[in-house]
Amino acid sequence: MPSESAPTPAWTVLGRADSEADAPVVRDHRVTVVDLGPDGEEIGRTTLAEAALPDLVRDREGGAGPGASPPRWVVSDTPKWYPVLLASGVRIDRAHDLRLAHAILARSSLVTDRSALTAADEWDAGPVTAPAVGQAETLFDVAGGRGHVKEVPHGIAAALAEFARQQAAVGTASDPGRLRLLLAAESAGGLVAAEMHAAGVPWDVAEHERILADLLGPRPAAGAKPAKMLAAAEEVRTALDDPNVSLDSPTRLLPALRNAGINVSSTSKWELAESTHPAIEPLLRYKKMARLLSANGWHWLAEWVAEGRYRPVYVPGGVVTGRWAASGGGALQIPRQLRPALRADDGWTLISADVAQLEPRALAAMSGDRAMAEAGSGRDLYSGLVDEGIVATRQEAKIAVLGAMYGSTTGEAGRLVPRLRQSFPAAMRLVDTAAEEGRRGGVVTTWLGRTSPEPGEGWRRVQSRADQIDATPHDENRARRAAGDWGRFTRNFVVQGTAAEWALAWLADLRLRLAQLPEIEGSPATASGPAFSRRAHLVFFLHDEVIVHAPEAHAEAAADAIREAAASAGRLLFSGAPVDFPLDLTIGERAAAK
Template sequence: MDRVLLRRDGAAVTATACGDDGTPGAVTRLAPDELPGWVAARERAAPVRWVWDDTTRWYPALLDAGVRVQRCTDLRLAAAVLRRSPLAGPVPAADPGWAALQPVTADDPALFDLADPADALDPVAEHRRQQAAVAASAHRGRLGLLLAAESSGALAAAEMTWAGLPWRVDEHGRLLTALLGDRPPPGLRPPVLERLAGEVRAALRAPDLNPDSPAAVLRALQTAGLPVEDTRSWTLERVEHPVVAPLLEYKRLARLLAANGWSWLDTWVHDGRFRPVFLPGGVVTGRWASSGGGALSVPVQVRPAAVADEGWRLVVADVAQLEPRVLAGMSRDGALAEAARAADLYAGMVAAGVVATRAEAKVGVLGALYGGTRGESGRVMPRLARRYPRAIGLVEDAARAGERGAVVSTLLGRGSPSPRGAWAQRDADLGEAPEPGGRDTDRARRSWGRFTRNFVVQGTGAEWALCWLADLRNRLWRLGEGRLDRRPHLAFFLHDEVVVHTPAPLADEVAEQVRQAAAAAGRLLFGDFPVDFPLDVAVVRSWADAG
């Protein structure tokens, strides 16, 4: 496969042919307006992998010109992975500028922004360094797959921002009016919130109370004799008092107004599309983050506004219990994989006689993933350890490694950050089990152990999802013709859930391709080990109809 590295060179672009080891070859110099056509022609001619400093700096402009690329290497994202990966081979450290480089998150990034810090970096040298780090790895296949998947995720993220999720402004406004009343003038509360505020003040006999101030509300609650230490919803739900119902409802609706109210609608929905900025690798585990718009926490109250275009459908798919299934695969625990063959893994555990109820199964698995050792979780854990020794042993080993300050790794090689503090440095230097310390030290060790316990599974789950996305975006492209947004295309992604916007006649085929891509991701990560990733797939007009 050809490799072509793009870099800015003053007022032009240079395209450098590269060998598999990153060695530069022939150079083509292009004016910015020549680049889209040249890239499109190369894409049609032969498979090519584009190498660039950062996908957010190059791909949006290509998409605007109607050019879609199949593969890339995102040097910024790859540098971040290699910086921490214990699987990377020994090579010189990267220029610190790569760690400082941030993605472009503006609504309309230009290809040639002035004073872009990327221009001070040498992408040719960094590409060679990265290729050497993979080549020198004892696990080059796994690490190479991670870097390819991370870069594919960057392409998918840019395409989802560009295409957007169909969003009906009129429907969203109707939902807000039904819940909150008419849109108020700036600085005033909607009618329903104002009514609830009055009920809260009356119940607490505090006529001047500002219900938007947690500190003021807590003082008023305590003055009224309520035994509460905070104003969290689960705290209030345990209290019997006339203020509880209106206060909880006020909090719920106020959150909706702040996160997805009229201001959100004005800011984030244009031309019938919600276009959040996704940030692949934005969390240390490899999970995605987003910049503005609350893309990763869209509440169910407003999902009825996500409506497919006329003649189109949304295909919504999510995988059940992703992390326990990933744990079965990465630990190669046959008994847990057997439970995972059920559509509901927790029900599979009950059927195997490991626990009596689905609730016990869920509590036990969450305890294993997050370090729950008390209460119901602590009681169930010994049964899980006997039935699933390889799976429980894997997360226990990760926890112990974290407690002594060691770095742990996902299946493909994403490394955990090192803990901070004198205890971690001393234990890592000794390479031994930690010595007993003071209460604060022991608490810090256990806390970091809970983090590393979950890191290995959540991070590998993120790798599975990246492979799912990467395969699916190419499958969808092959189903249609024309521009990206006229074919079936990814419109949204939430960790273990995808939303595809597709012409209605292709909806059933899209659903099948979604399932096939999930199965392919499982084989790619876990080979012939028999762990299933069943999907709940729905073909709907509105996201809310997916359930």
């Protein structure tokens, strides 16, 4: 440990003590803590029992004197290290997650020499599957989750070597500042993900059950279907004059529909909705109920909500574009019908905020398209297109803008997108160029430096077959289609990926601002865990929206933090660009329907 005269470390690397990295499972593991100076030189090292780690981290985070800032903690994989700290009530300000950083740097086109990173492919691994809350009392005894997912190395020597490789790679980058920003934001995302899992979404089981009873009928016996579903099913069978058909099996339902004269090629709802047959209305009603029951019914409640908290596992960087993935209870698909079940603890309130039209704004900012920025300035971007006479209605504006970002070429979008090309040439040039690069099999890169994957072997085979002398029209069509698909992917990648970077910067800034808010007096929100029960904290994040659980007395301060963080994210990524990122923010009541 550094003495008082030692320089303040810029980074502090955590790793399992190497003497036991390959040792069989023993109790009382040891952790080595290495302090690095601003140039990466080692300035201190200590080894301690795993159980002593939370106290050391707490000291370094909070005990640093005035003027001294806590280090940026360098860890192999945040879900390996952070849950035990959180369980001890210790949160950290800043981190560098080696696994997440490796995934970015080993692919980023901004890095001039990636060879050392690509050679270190032991760092090309998935995240540790977090142990259940309450079972995270040790770092190394828990033999991982289910399955045999490869983990990154956790030893101190491996961590130091990888960190050095990463620093060197960033140093060679054409724009190191952007990459550093991305790595800091990505790592902060790792911290937020662990924190939100530990805190949990406050969930009102009684309200959820009330919604279920309202929409489906009383809770049925195990295995039985709710009364309202049974009734709707009977209506369908009567209308089809087919007393036994199963509504749950598309392969059996489809011929039954056709026998009744309903000419459809699938049982999906948008196709069914075109028919006026009397069986359609109850069938759509049935399907909606079936979906609610299987995805978020009583079974979901029992499995995913405990002690008033829903705790999904968030997976930062889980999507190639940089968006988060999630697993456990379908956190990315919580239906809006159930939003009323998100309910603050007594004396607390929920604040939800989402960014209006994040992706087109990110596109306007990164492309420097002043006209597009102007269309969204201080107002709904879609209405801006109408005001400026580019399209006639808000609905048309939405179709045109989404079509431009997704690469639509047919139908209404095909008709409207060209108008955007005329009005917003810079923005359209950016996405058109990205699409062209993808069609050629190249890669594209987001604003901060996340690079798209290269197309797979199968894609290349299809392309080269179409170039053979004996290629058939079928081969050529297939190649053209695959090229178009990949072009739409890269077109969207730069926009979705840059929007994800803005959202990460927002989150990263927000969590630090929230940590500055005061703690409450009186009884804490105990279900949220020791690190969050006394202060406003993030409980939910989904691409462009956040929900904060805050003591009522601090609700306005937390709302300000959310707004300030959004403004700060815009400046941090696009300083100087005349693009704003307005929020729809609601305190207390349910989030406004989108």
